[in-house]
Amino acid sequence: MKDVFCKIIDGELESKKFYEDEFVLGIMDANPDSPGHALIIPKNHFEDIMKMDMEMLARIYKVSKKIATKMMEVYPNIDGVIQVVNYGKPQIIKHYHMHLIPTYEKEVNLSQDEACELLKK
Numbered sequence: 001m002k003d004v005f006c007k008i009i010d011g012e013l014e015s016k017k018f019y020e021d022e023f024v025l026g027i028m029d030a031n032p033d034s035p036g037h038a039l040i041i042p043k044n045h046f047e048d049i050m051k052m053d054m055e056m057l058a059r060i061y062k063v064s065k066k067i068a069t070k071m072m073e074v075y076p077n078i079d080g081v082i083q084v085v086n087y088g089k090p091q092i093i094k095h096y097h098m099h100l101i102p103t104y105e106k107e108v109n110l111s112q113d114e115a116c117e118l119l120k121k
């Protein structure tokens with residue numbers, strides 16, 4: 001059975017996309033841990049980080065670095081970004097994905113739609 005990210009990549013499910021190239025997709029997390037929480041996902045199906053080749057990991061890191069830099073520039077009151085990749089039991093969706101979870105110096109009012117627009121600019 002297809003996982004939720006493969007369905008998004010195949011256009012069978014809606015998502016809030018802010019980045020896309022030949023190999024990598026950037027979408028907003030549907031259940032954010034903090035405002036503006038985003039995901040970086042390879043378009044090819046890799047179950048987890050251990051199944052990925054270094055070339056694909058490099059592509060993911062290149063995009064995540066770019067997006068984290070962008071978050072620091074455009075998200076209001078941001079003071080950092082946690083970059084997390086879960087593996088094994090903590091990994092809920094078995095299609096590799098990197099979380100970019102912003103932290104803030106004070107509470108912000110930022111919807112996932114607004115955050116998505118800021119990242120697209």
Ligand SMILES: [Zn+2]
Pocket residue numbers: 002003005006044045046094095
């Ligand atoms: Zn998949």
